[in-house]
Amino acid sequence: MAVLTAGMRRSAPSSLPEAAQPRDTPLARRRRRLFWPFVAPALAFLTVFYLGPLLFGIWTSFHRWDGYAPMEWNGLGSYRALLSDPFFRTSMLNTFKILVFVGAAVFVIAFALTMVLRDMAGKKFVRAVIFFPHIVNAMVFGVLAGFMFNPNGLVNTALSALGVDDPPKWLGSDTIFPLIMATMVCTSTGFYVAILMAAVDNIPHYLYEDAELAGAGAFRKFWHITLPLSWDVVGVCAVLWTISSVKVFELVLVFGGTSTTSGPSIETWTSALYIYRNAFTGTDIPQFGTVCAAGIVSLVLVAVFTVLLRRLMRRDPVEF
Numbered sequence: 001m002a003v004l005t006a007g008m009r010r011s012a013p014s015s016l017p018e019a020a021q022p023r024d025t026p027l028a029r030r031r032r033r034l035f036w037p038f039v040a041p042a043l044a045f046l047t048v049f050y051l052g053p054l055l056f057g058i059w060t061s062f063h064r065w066d067g068y069a070p071m072e073w074n075g076l077g078s079y080r081a082l083l084s085d086p087f088f089r090t091s092m093l094n095t096f097k098i099l100v101f102v103g104a105a106v107f108v109i110a111f112a113l114t115m116v117l118r119d120m121a122g123k124k125f126v127r128a129v130i131f132f133p134h135i136v137n138a139m140v141f142g143v144l145a146g147f148m149f150n151p152n153g154l155v156n157t158a159l160s161a162l163g164v165d166d167p168p169k170w171l172g173s174d175t176i177f178p179l180i181m182a183t184m185v186c187t188s189t190g191f192y193v194a195i196l197m198a199a200v201d202n203i204p205h206y207l208y209e210d211a212e213l214a215g216a217g218a219f220r221k222f223w224h225i226t227l228p229l230s231w232d233v234v235g236v237c238a239v240l241w242t243i244s245s246v247k248v249f250e251l252v253l254v255f256g257g258t259s260t261t262s263g264p265s266i267e268t269w270t271s272a273l274y275i276y277r278n279a280f281t282g283t284d285i286p287q288f289g290t291v292c293a294a295g296i297v298s299l300v301l302v303a304v305f306t307v308l309l310r311r312l313m314r315r316d317p318v319e320f
Contacts, residue, residue, distance in 0.1 A: 054299075061292040066285050078293035087266055088294060091274035094177065095298075098184065098270065099245040099305070105185045106241065107234075110192040114200055115222055117193070127197060130190035141183055142254030145171070149179065171255075173265040180255050180268060184248070192237050199233035200226055235313040242305045246298050247272055271298045 061078050063071040082088045113130065117123040148154045149170035156167040168175055203225065211221045227234070249272040256264025264273060271294065279291040 057292040057295055060288055061296050063289050065288045067288055074289055078287075078289045079297070081290055082293055082297065087269065088274055090266055091269040091271050092297075092301075094267075094269060095246055095248070095271045097177075098181065098248055099242060102181050102184050102188075103238075103241050103245060106188050106192060107237070109185065109189050110196055111222070111226075113189070113193050114196045115218065115226065117197060118200055123197075127190075127194055131194050132190065133187045134191040136187070138250040139254050141187065141251065145179065145183070145255055173267050176255060176265070177268045180252055183251065183255075187251075188241075188244075192241070195233060195237055196230060199230040203229050231313065231315060235310065238309050238313065239306050242309060243302055246302050249273055249276065 060071070062073065062075060064074045064077075065071045117126055120126065146153070149156075151169070153170075155170065159167040170176070170179055207225050207229075208221055211225060216224070248270050252264055252268050252270055252273050253276075256268050269277070275291050275294050275298075278294070279286050279288060
């Protein structure tokens with residue numbers, strides 16, 4: 001028995017069959033030679049326009065610098081100044097509201113529309129119509145908001161005709177940020193509907209038919225079929241939304257005004273607008289150290305939220 005076992009060990013085949021063994025063929029050598037010529041331009045672009053500015057921004061965040069005079073070492077002073085700055089706290093709170101509340105509304109509506117459009121005739125046309133607001137420039141929505149929600153605009157005129165004597169001040173400092181959030185829901189939902197429908201369209205229809213035969217309703221079909229089988233795409237959408245919510249800028253700017261003296265009110269600032277107003281408005285001496293620190297904090301928050309989302313949404317692959 002021992003001799004047989006030893007013989008079997010000596011004659012055991014390799015883990016890979018001979019056809020699957022890697023071979024140094026001329027094609028493989030040519031591929032290795034072409035690797036760096038293809039990768040180097042993209043790597044150089046990434047280094048010059050992304051990695052280089054990022055490292056320079058980190059270095060600047062530890063200094064006092066107005067863009068003209070020599071840098072002066074400040075250590076963590078810029079980061080401590082951010083913690084005591086009420087404008088920065090307000091901007092981060094607004095960014096968090098966009099990330100959580102607008103994101104929740106966008107995904108709930110996107111899933112609802114996806115389930116409605118799944119079996120609808122002409123769903124491609126409807127999907128294109130829903131997606132269209134996402135590609136419209138934010139300036140259009142700013143002009144439309146001014147036309148509809150100003151004190152003598154279309155909305156207040158309609159409310160007055162219905163007997164409302166004191167309509168809300170839609171563009172006032174207390175109500176403009178909820179209006180911005182509602183506009184973001186309308187403009188962003190179509191983008192995620194398009195992505196989610198692409199995933200739902202790949203789910204076999206017989207799964208829904210079997211669920212209907214078993215007496216499952218719309219919610220149970222969504223919970224047990226649609227959501228599990230499109231979970232990976234949902235995770236990608238969540239990461240995309242996390243990144244885009246931290247970069248909200250132009251919509252707030254056009255709603256609140258682009259003038260350096262009468263720009264958006266503090267109540268509407270986001271982290272991106274805080275950086276812009278403190279760096280490029282020209283009303284005060286720019287403090288690029290503080291501005292870069294705010295940018296680094298925003299970048300770290302995006303990275304942390306992204307990692308947490310990926311970990312929370314991790315699961316075993318589902319085959320169908």
